[in-house]
Each structure stands twice: as C-alpha cells, then as structure tokens.
Amino acid sequence: MPKLLIDFLPEELSELFVGMGLQKYRARQVYEWVMKGVDEFSGMKNLPKDLREKLADTPEITIGIPKIKKKLVSEIDGTRKYIMEFYDGNIIESVLMVYNHGITACISSQVGCRMGCAFCASEDAGFVRNLSGGEMLGQVIAMQNDAGERISGVVVMGVGEPLDNYEEFLRFIKLVNCPEGLNIGQRHITVSTCGIIPKIEALSDENLQITLAISLHSSDNSKRKEIMPVNRKYNIEDVLTACRNYIAKTKRRITFEYALIKGFNDSEADAAALAGLLKGLMCHVNLIPVNTVKGKDFRRSGIEIARAFESVLKRKGIETTVRRELGMDINAACGQLRKEQLGEQLTIKGRIVKVLKFIV
DSSP, rough: OOOGGOOOOOHHHHHHHHTTTOHHHHHHHHHHHHTTTTGGGOOOTOOOHHHHHHHHTTTTTEEOEEEEEEEEETTOEEEEEEEEEEEOOEEEEEEEEEEEEOOOOOOOOESSSSSOTTOTTHHHHHOOEEOOOOHHHHHHHHHHHTTTTTEEEEEEEEESSSGHHHHHHHHHHHHHHHHTTTOOOGGGGGEESSSOOHHHHTTTTTTOOHHHHHEEEOSSHHHHHHGGGGGGTSSSHHHHHHHHHHHHOOOOEEEEEEEEEEETTOSSSHHHHHHHHTTTOEEEEEEEOOOTTTTTTOBOHHHHHHHHHHHHHHTTTTOOOOOOOOOOOOOTTTTTHHHHHHHHHHHHHHHHHHHHHHOO
C-alpha cells in the first residue's frame, strides 16, 4: 500500500520529503496543491517538471484524494450526493448540504459498516475496510473543489461507524483542523455514533470541542435491539451513563438522533418515554423521519406525526427539532447510492463472466 500524502500534516510531509532526498520547502508547495484538490502531480505547476515526473513515478507514494465517480444534484435544494472512488478501487458516498449559515459536508468513515442497523442501506453492502484520516479529509477537499465554495462544517455520519475507526477519526480531526489546510474549527464538526461506550468514554478525555451525536432511535431496549444490533452489547441505560459522564467532563451538549419509523417508535407514548429517559441531560433531540430504502419494510412517519412527537418533547423540557430533509430526489437514504452503484458493478461483472464462459 502506498503512503497517501493526504494523510500527512505539513511538518510530517516535510520529514517525508527530506527522507526522499528532496528540499523541505517542496513539501509545503505540494501540501498547498493537495489542499486545493489537485490529485495529479502534473497539475502542480510551480514544481519543476523533473520533480513532478519523479513524484508521479514513485510507487511508494500517491496523493490519495478520492475521485468523483458519480454525482447527483438535487433540483429541490441543491444538495449534492457523490460516489467517490479511492486509489484501491473501493467506493463510498459523501453528501454536500447547503444551509443559510454555510455549506456542510457529510462524510463516510469506513468502506461499508459492521453495525448492521436494520433501517440503513449501508448494512446490506457489508464491511470492507476502514478509511484513513486523510481519506476522510479527501472527501471534504473533493467536494469543496467540485462546489467551488468553502465548506464550513463537517458531519461524520455517512457510511460507517466513526468510533469503530477511532484512531483514524482522531487523525481526521487534526488534519481538517490544521491551520495550513482547510482550518475547519472543531466546533463545526459533528460525529455520529450508534453508541460504542468504550470509545465514547475515550472521546471524553480527548479535550475536543466537537459535537457528539448518539443514534438512539428508541427508548426501549427490546425495540432498539430489534433495529440496532449494537444494543445487545451496549444497552440504552449504559449508553446514557456514558453520555452523562461525557457531558460532565466536556461541558458540551450531546445530540440524540431519533429516526421516526411509522408505527414502530413514533407514538406520543414513545415521545413521553424518550422525554423521561433524557430528563436532566444537557442535550438536543434531532427527529429524522426515516428514509425509505428499497428492500426494507420501514416506512417514514408523516410530518404531522413528527410535529406531534416534537411537541411532546418540548412540553417536557427537551430541546427538539425535526431535521430539515435535504436531497429527497437523489437517493437520500444513507448508503443507498453506494448500494445501487455496487449492484450495477456486480451486474456488469456477472455479464462479463457469462460472456467469458460462453467464449471459453
């Protein structure tokens, strides 16, 4: 596996270049080009031609910014959804969302996912590998370069469980926050987890200013276990204990994500139970009508149901919002576009195999 230049902080890249017998200042020039989204050494115009050729012909290194393989743009709200391909051919999906306060990138942390949440399209495609911190950063750079506008916020809640890739997630925070790079402040970064308690506890000691979001989706262990296998190991009560400890250490509010599934967890009784569960916590609840995914039976709750649920929580003192739905016309469900892309690739491979068998 080659070293990915996107994985390096500026001072580390300088050390690498010196070790390769190159001038230290060349590393700074290369780093600046990488941060601009240039993914070929030939495009780094202020480097001598012989150096560009040397870098391009060095198999031990590659830039590592993913290539945009497919892009869908919402005609409703301008949301962009991408399929990105890494140097090894693996693909993930990323989303660029436009808000009044700026542009936010939603990025993936793994190729696939181990968590197996029943309502998620990522679950069907299986787990392949973790992404490096630089590969997470590369998604932001690729989207920013494509949009031609600065990205001001990042949510790590695309394909994968970020805390299942803990060290590389921390690496990403350093890379994206680097002043010489994108310089996106930690307060503009949110990470979403299904509730891996040891990593929540570890994160509370990292002295970060990011926002932690917990995918809860039910206040009842039997229901949560039905849709989220992680609950078999880390139940709701233990997750909330970890959240209380996190808040006490970091003094930062936690967001609880709650996907409203029609007839499953969206009654006013469910809302009252959730309010009782979260009483006294410094938190915010983000209600998300679940996305409909092909091949799955889960259906979204109507907006009236969502508003009634929200009203119960607010009356009981829980700060709540119904999330604005973006990109509804471009496969909005997390992992769905990647799932379809993988399906297309498997179909093509199957046809090729049939042709080869016929020829033989």
